[in-house]
Amino acid sequence: xxxxxxxxxxxxxxxxxxxxxxxxxxxxxxxxxxxxxxxxxxxxxxxxxxxxxxxxxxxxxxxxxxxxxxxxxxxxxxxxxxxxxxxxxxxxxxxxxxxxxxxxxxxxxxxxxxxxxxxxxxxxxxxxxxxxxxxxxxxxxxxxxxxxxxxxxxxxxxxxxxxxxxxxxxxxxxxxxxxxxxxxxxxxxxxxxxxxxxxxxxxxxxxxxxxxxxxxxxxxxxxxxxxxxxxxxxxxxxxxxxxxxxxxxxxxxxxxxxxxxxxxxxxxxxxxxxxxxxxxxxxxxxxxxxxxxxxxxxxxxxxxxxxxxxxxxxxxxxxxxxxxxxxxxxxxxxxxxxxxxxxxxxxxxxxxxxxxxxxxxxxxxxxxxxxxxxxxxxxxxxxxxxxxxxxxxxxxxxxxxxxxxxxxxxxxxxxxxxxxxxxxxxxxxxxxxxxxxxxxxxxxxxxxxxxxxxxxxxxxxxxxxxxxxxxxxxxxxxxxxxxxxxxxxxxxxxxxxxxxxxxxxxxxxxxxxxxxxxxxxxxxxxxxxxxxxxxxxxxxxxxxxxxxxxxxxxxxxxxxxxxxxxxxxxxxxxxxxxxxxxxxxxxxxxxxxxxxxxxxxxxxxxxxxxxxxxxxxxxxxxxxxxxxxxxxxxxxxxxxxxxxxxxxxxxxxxxxxxxxxxxx
Numbered sequence: 001x002x003x004x005x006x007x008x009x010x011x012x013x014x015x016x017x018x019x020x021x022x023x024x025x026x027x028x029x030x031x032x033x034x035x036x037x038x039x040x041x042x043x044x045x046x047x048x049x050x051x052x053x054x055x056x057x058x059x060x061x062x063x064x065x066x067x068x069x070x071x072x073x074x075x076x077x078x079x080x081x082x083x084x085x086x087x088x089x090x091x092x093x094x095x096x097x098x099x100x101x102x103x104x105x106x107x108x109x110x111x112x113x114x115x116x117x118x119x120x121x122x123x124x125x126x127x128x129x130x131x132x133x134x135x136x137x138x139x140x141x142x143x144x145x146x147x148x149x150x151x152x153x154x155x156x157x158x159x160x161x162x163x164x165x166x167x168x169x170x171x172x173x174x175x176x177x178x179x180x181x182x183x184x185x186x187x188x189x190x191x192x193x194x195x196x197x198x199x200x201x202x203x204x205x206x207x208x209x210x211x212x213x214x215x216x217x218x219x220x221x222x223x224x225x226x227x228x229x230x231x232x233x234x235x236x237x238x239x240x241x242x243x244x245x246x247x248x249x250x251x252x253x254x255x256x257x258x259x260x261x262x263x264x265x266x267x268x269x270x271x272x273x274x275x276x277x278x279x280x281x282x283x284x285x286x287x288x289x290x291x292x293x294x295x296x297x298x299x300x301x302x303x304x305x306x307x308x309x310x311x312x313x314x315x316x317x318x319x320x321x322x323x324x325x326x327x328x329x330x331x332x333x334x335x336x337x338x339x340x341x342x343x344x345x346x347x348x349x350x351x352x353x354x355x356x357x358x359x360x361x362x363x364x365x366x367x368x369x370x371x372x373x374x375x376x377x378x379x380x381x382x383x384x385x386x387x388x389x390x391x392x393x394x395x396x397x398x399x400x401x402x403x404x405x406x407x408x409x410x411x412x413x414x415x416x417x418x419x420x421x422x423x424x425x426x427x428x429x430x431x432x433x434x435x436x437x438x439x440x441x442x443x444x445x446x447x448x449x450x451x452x453x454x455x456x457x458x459x460x461x462x463x464x465x466x467x468x469x470x471x472x473x474x475x476x477x478x479x480x481x482x483x484x485x486x487x488x489x490x491x492x493x494x495x496x497x498x499x500x501x502x503x504x505x506x507x508x509x510x511x512x513x514x515x516x517x518x519x520x521x522x523x524x525x526x527x528x529x530x531x532x533x534x535x536x537x538x539x540x541x542x543x544x545x546x547x548x549x550x551x552x553x554x555x556x557x558x559x560x561x562x563x564x565x566x567x568x569x570x571x572x573x574x575x576x577x578x579x580x581x582x583x584x585x586x587x588x589x590x591x592x593x594x595x596x597x598x599x600x601x602x603x604x605x606x607x608x609x610x611x612x613x614x615x616x617x618x619x620x621x622x623x624x625x626x627x628x629x630x631x632x633x634x635x636x637x638x639x640x641x642x643x644x645x646x647x648x649x650x651x652x653x654x655x656x657x658x659x660x661x662x663x664x
Contacts, residue, residue, distance in 0.1 A: 001150055001587050002617050007092035010083040012047035013649065013656040020658055024617045024642040032642035033612055034635060035619045036627065038663050039647030044656040045621035049160060049592050055093035055108045056147055058123060072119025075112045082655065088113055097150060107133060151587055154185030158580045163593030169575065170568035173560065174547045182579060183546050192507050196500060203496045226472045233465045240462055243455040250448040257444040260437065279421045286414045293407050300397050301404060310394055313380065317387045320378045330369050337361040515541045522578035529570045529605050548575065566602035577614060588617040595626035607631045612640040624663045632662055
């Protein structure tokens with residue numbers, strides 16, 4: 001199947017008639033898979049996806065903006081705001097598929113006016129042959145059955161999906177309901193479930209036919225009770241879903257209140273007393289340090305102002321002390337020489353020789369002390385004890401200076417800490433504002449607690465109803481076995497039970513067989529997109545919840561939270577891609593907002609590996625920040641793009657026009 005053309009007339013933001021050529025064939029022999037449509041957020045990309053779904057499925061279409069609207073209200077909502085009341089809104093989708101080994105083209109046309117009669121559109125299916133179109137009324141009557149054979153609604157979300165669907169699938173442990181329904185449709189479980197329900201209906205009908213009046217009355221009473229219980233269950237389930245949404249909203253409000261409480265100084269205001277106590281403690285510590293510095297200043301520290309004078313006095317004292325020592329030694333030598341001369345005069349030595357000896361001794365002393373002659377007269381005249389005290393004073397002064405520096409550093413740090421505490425106290429909310437913030441936070445928390453309590457109560461009620469329904473079904477079954485003994489229908493009832501057992505086994509084996517193939521396909525797609533073969537060796541899919549489990553080469557589980565956000569999205573895309581492959585349907589793929597929050601490397605993998613290979617026709621609806629200049633140039637270089645369009649949105653008129661070409 002391949003889409004060839006989409007025509008929009010007065011649909012959504014598209015005023016007038018606008019045509020998009022989806023044909024991916026560039027000529028008779030060659031084709032390129034990608035049809036690229038660029039548009040800013042709110043410019044009509046999602047509307048195009050809705051138009052394709054609406055053209056194919058009509059009232060059954062799962063359109064993004066329908067919500068709980070009736071089909072008639074939804075059609076009215078889709079009418080362009082500038083449309084003249086007498087003009088009709090129209091969508092057309094031309095596609096081609098192979099039927100009986102021959103290509104067949106159809107043009108599906110849906111038209112309607114504002115507030116359509118009976119809340120329906122007008123459907124037309126035109127058979128296109130050799131440029132001639134004619135209305136196939138027979139096909140119009142069976143269109144829902146016909147399109148189910150081509151592109152079943154249950155698996156359509158595997159081929160027509162958006163980035164939000166990928167994001168939801170990536171973040172949740174259990175796939176969303178749309179994907180679960182698609183998997184069940186793909187595995188053929190819907191048919192088996194429908195058969196099981198039909199068998200129950202058949203058995204109950206036969207029980208009514210063969211039971212006597214009392215049996216019939218009892219049977220009808222059980223069935224009525226069971227029907228009421230099932231209705232109560234559905235009502236309770238809807239209420240539980242509503243409460244679940246309410247809890248999620250209140251959790252968001254509580255988080256917003258908490259964030260506001262923090263950002264506007266509520267937390268700091270709550271800690272004001274502690275901060276002020278810390279501030280007082282720091283102030284006392286500063287005062288203590290200052291007191292210690294005063295004590296240092298009262299000691300020898302002021303002498304640090306005259307270091308040069310102290311050093312000069314110390315040097316002068318040492319110089320005078322050395323001179324004094326030299327003078328004393330000189331005097332001792334002179335006294336010794338005098339004693340020697342006195343002795344020589346007493347012995348028998350001539351006076352001339354004594355004079356020579358005396359001259360020698362005088363000259364020797366002069367030569368010996370010539371270098372130590374004091375040029376400058378002593379002026380300090382300090383004794384040994386004074387010089388020792390001066391040395392001790394200078395040593396003590398050095399230690400005192402180091403201690404003073406340490407105290408100054410401590411004082412500076414303490415003052416900075418006080419300034420920081422003062423700034424924090426200043427940012428704290430005022431008492432009245434703090435009260436409002438605290439009350440708002442407490443109110444949000446109380447509402448959340450109350451909503452969670454209500455949710456839990458309803459959840460328990462739902463569980464109780466489930467038990468009661470199971471008991472009623474068992475009672476109905478036992479009643480049937482014990483009281484209904486009609487030979488004509490006994491075989492049907494017994495056989496139906498056996499068929500139900502067989503169906504159960506069939507569903508299990510069918511699920512296992514197809515899931516094994518799906519697991520292998522998803523793993524191959526994930527590794528191909530990831531380009532990192534050592535991360536995952538095996539992927540398994542739970543047979544009940546269809547959740548994915550990943551295992552490494554050693555068979556150990558790989559927790560999903562260990563994957564990066566980009567790897568989770570690639571896994572989600574691989575899941576959808578694998579499902580599409582296993583479905584056996586060769587169908588176009590349309591992706592709205594395809595790249596989401598992927599980083600550059602993962603984007604490159606998708607652009608180069610997934611988009612050109614996802615299908616024979618891939619329709620991409622992207623903003624300029626997803627498939628940017630680099631990505632589009634890569635796709636062009638690889639000759640993957642067949643056609644490019646730009647959805648030009650005019651914010652003044654709130655209208656979108658379709659132009660040829662992309663952003664660049």
